[in-house]
Amino acid sequence: MAESIHDTVVEREIDRRKMRVSDEVAVQITGMNKWFGMFHVLRDIDLTVHKGERIVICGPSGSGKSTLIRCINRLEEHQTGQIIVEGTELTSDLKNIDKIRSEVGMCFQHFNLFPHLTILENCTLAPIWVRKIPKREAEETAMHFLEKVKIPEQAEKYPGQLSGGQQQRVAIARSLCMRPRIMLFDEPTSALDPEMIKEVLDTMIELAEEGMTMLCVTHEMGFARQVANRVIFMDDGQIVEQNEPEEFFNNPKSDRTKLFLSQILGH
C-alpha cells in the first residue's frame, strides 16, 4: 500500500452537542459512473449525504476515492448518473459549476495554496472576486478563520515560509472564508510529518464540532472512529461497504473490507 497510515489517537473529549445529522440532503449521487478513457474508474455510485454528516471514505490506493469526491465539485466530470449538490444538479452549465464550487470547500493532499500570495491574500482572494465582498470585510473574515486555525500571526507571510501542518490549516481557513456548506478533504494529512498531523486533525475535529458537513478521504482511523458518523469503504471504483464506525471496525461484513482493515490496522 502506497499511502501512509497513521492511527493518530484523538485524545480530547469531543463536544457532540452540535454534531447533529439532519434530514435535509446535502449531496445526492445516484447511479453515477465515470471513465478515464476506457478505464471504468467509478461504477454505479449511489450515495446520499445529509446535512451535518461526517463521512470518512477509505480504501486501497487507486480505488477511486479521490475521483469520487472530486466529482462532487466537478474537478472531475462524471459521464452518467446524477449528482445534486445543495439542490443544484451538476451539469455542463458553467454557472452551476461555479456556484457549487463556491459553496463546497476542498482541501487537498498538497494544500494547493497560491505561493505568490500572502496567507491573508490566499484567504481573501475568492471572497473578494467570487463573492464580491469588500476587501476590508474579507480581511476581517480571513483573520477570524486564521485565528480559528490558530495561525493569525502568519497572515503576512507567504505559504513557502510555513510548515506543512500550518499550510494545511491555512488551506482549511481559505476554504472556510467562502462560508462553505460542505467540506471535502482529500487525504489532508498524508503528506505531513506525524507531529503535524495532530494539529490538522484538531482543526478538522473543531470543524466537525460546529456541525459542518464533511466528506473526508483519510486513513486516520482514530479520526474515523471518533468523529465520523459513517465510514465508506471503496474498492475497484465501487462502494463495497458502509456503516457506522463502531460496526465498521469491529464487525466488517465484506471480505475485502476485512482484508483492508487487517492490512492497515495490523491485526
Add this chain to the structure above:
Amino acid sequence: MSDTSFVRTEMLAEQDPPPTSVGVIGWLRANLFPNWWNAVLTVLCLAAIWYVLSGLLGWTLRSVWTAGSLSECREVMIATWGSTHGHACWGVINDRWLQLLFGFYPPELYYRPILALLLLIAALAPVLFADKVSPRFLYVTAAYPFLMPWLMWGGSIWTPVGVAAGFAVAYLVGRAPRGAVPGLVLGILSAIVWWMAWFGFPVQAEVLAAGLGEGLAAISPDTAPFWLETVESRKFGGFMLSVMIGVVAIGCSLPLGILLALGRQSNMLIVKAICVGFIEFIRGVPLITLLFVASTLLNIFLPPGTNFDIILRVMIMVTLFAAAYMAEVIRGGLAGLPTGQYEGADSLGLNYWQAQRLIIMPQALKISIPGIVSTFIGIFKDTTLVSIIALLDPLGLSNSIRADTDWNGIYWELFAFIALLFFIACFGMSRYSMYLERKLKTEND
C-alpha cells in the same frame, strides 16, 4: 579496551585564517593562480585582453571629433599622427547624430518625439516599478497608446479621441450581456460600428461640439492644441523608428502571446487549431519574409485605394512575429505550474479568466521572465531588419549617409554608434529582468 573515548578539557579560541587565504592575495591565489597551469592561462588571457583593448581603445580615443567629411578627417589624421590607420573618425557622428536618432523628422518638430519618449517613461514607470511609482501614473499608461501616434504623426486630436472612444464603447457594451463570449463579440462589433461612424463621417468635431454646448463650439478642429502638423511616415527614421516599432511590438506581443498560449492549451478544438497553426506558421517563416509581405503583398489583398501606412503594417508584422515566440515562452511557464494551482483556483469557484489573471498568469509569467525578456531583446534588435524594405532605421540610415559623397566609405564609426545605442537599450532590459527576478524571488520564498 580500545582507546576511543576522548574528553576535551580545554576549548580552543578562535583564530584568524592564514593570510594566503583571505584578502587580495587570497583572492588572487584562489581565482587566478591556484596552480602553475592556471597561472599560465591567466597570463595568456591578460595578454589577449590587453592586445584587443589597446587596439580598440587606441582607435576609439586617438580619433578625430570635428570634421565635415571623410577626406577632411583623413587630412587631420595625417597631420596629427602621420597615418590614417587605427584612428576613428567620429566627425560623422558629430555631423549626423540627429539624423541617426530622428531620421528625416522635421527638426523644428523634434520636441514631439522627445515628448513622446518622456511620456513613454511616465507610462512605463508604474508598470515596471509598481511598488515605487504612484498608480495614478497608470492613467498615462492608458492614454499613451492613443497619444503616441498623435504626437508622432500629428493631425487632429479627434482621431485618437475617436479611437479611444471606440475602446470605451466596446468595454461598456461588452459588459452588458452575461457571459464572456457574447460580451466579447458584442463589444468588438460595437467598436467597429463606432469607428465606422466616427471616421466615415468626418463631422465628429462639429457634432461633438454641438452636443457639448456653446463653449466648445468655438473649438475648431484644426487649430493649435487640437491639431498638430502632420508628418509623413517616410520621414520617420533612425533610432526613433526602431524604438517605436520595438515598443509597439513589445507592448502588444505580450498580451497577444498570453492569449495565444492560453488558446493553445484550450480544449476548444477550433481555437486550439487556430492558435497552433498561427504559432507554427509564424515561427516557421523568417521575419524578413513577413516584412516583405507587409511592404508589398499586403497591397494585393487590401481593397485598391486604401492607404495603409507602411510603418503600421511593419509594426503589425513584427508584433505578430514576436507574439508567436512569446506564446511559446509563456507556454513553457504554464507547463511549469503544478496542476494543483488550477485545482485550487477551481475549487474556490473562480471562473476561467479570474483563475488565469489572479493565479495562473502571475506565476507563469514569473517563471518565464528570462525567456520573455530575451524575446523582447531579440525583437528590438530585429527591428533593424526593416532597412531591407527601405525604411530608414539606423542601419538603413547608415547606408544613406554613406551615399553622401562627404561620407562615402565610412563604416565602423557608424556601426559602433548604432551598436552602442542598441546595447544601452538591450542591456537596460536585461538588467531590469534580473532586478525583477530577484525582487520576486525574495518576495515569496
